[in-house]
Amino acid sequence: MEDFRRCLERQERETNERNRRADEINMLQREVDEQVVIVVALQDEENQGLLRGSQVSRRRNMDRHRHSRGKNLLKDYFIPTSLYSDVDFRxxxxxxxxxxxxxxxxxxxYDAYFVQKCNAAGVLGLLPEQKLTAVIRILAYGASADQVDEIARIGKSTTFEALVRFCDxxxxxxxxxxxxxxxxxxxxxxxxxxxxRGFSGMIGSIDCMHWQ
Structure with a gap:
């Protein structure tokens, strides 16, 4: 009888010890989970600071040097002593x-969107020449947004918005x-x-297809 009682006590002590260890493990796991949540939240805040302000995306901000490209564009085409002639412009x-x-x-x-202005951070935006250059290259040549980005340093979403507003x-x-x-x-x-010009009876022509 005494041996049986001792066996029960030993089993109870072992059970209590297992429960204590399980509680410690659960507590450690909760602490780890809380730390993971904090780290993820901090990482999200950091990522939000790197995102473009006008569009939710995982892409980091890219410094396109748009201001220097805008100045170069003016020097190339839009000042009296421009690099390229009126024939090149045409x-x-x-x-x-x-x-x-x-x-x-x-x-x-008509639309103040095309006027250069400062954003909330006081940084000057794109020149109207840059936006219209991007739009004209798309309409005249069928250029893609990536090709326009190389010319005018304008992102895809801005290019498409400028295109829609220009057409309107x-x-x-x-x-x-x-x-x-x-x-x-x-x-x-x-x-x-x-x-x-030798095209009698023709009113208009697109790619040599005429209509009367």
Missing amino acids: KRFRMQPHLFNKVMHEICN AVETLYTRYYLRRPTPRDLQRLLQKAEA
Whole structure:
């Protein structure tokens, strides 16, 4: 009987010891879990500081040197002593410099998005010449956003937003004068111009496909 009692006591002590160790392990595991949660939260805060402010993404901020590229773009095309001539400008922008400047000023007056301004941190944004250069390269050449980024140092989301806003501005500002249906006087003028160039009866031509 005494031996049986001692056996029960020993089993009880062993059970209590196992329970104590299990409690210690659980406590350590909870502490580890709490530390992991804290580390993850701190890492998320750090990552949020590295994200672009206008778009949720895992991509880190990239310094595109947009301001220096904007200055170079002005020196290349948009100052009186520009590196490239008006002929080069016409080839690359598919319009004369004075027409580009006219469109740029009218669109900036219509939509302040294209006007250069400071962000919340006081940093100057993109020049209107940079945004319009990106848009024109896409429309005139079918360039991709990555190709435009190399030219004007503009991210993909900004490029697409500028493209949509530009098309909206052009439709609003110029539909009445340039995107309307031709009047009888317009048709007569186009027919005379085409006939003088050897294309009698042709009103318009796109890739040598004419319509009357």
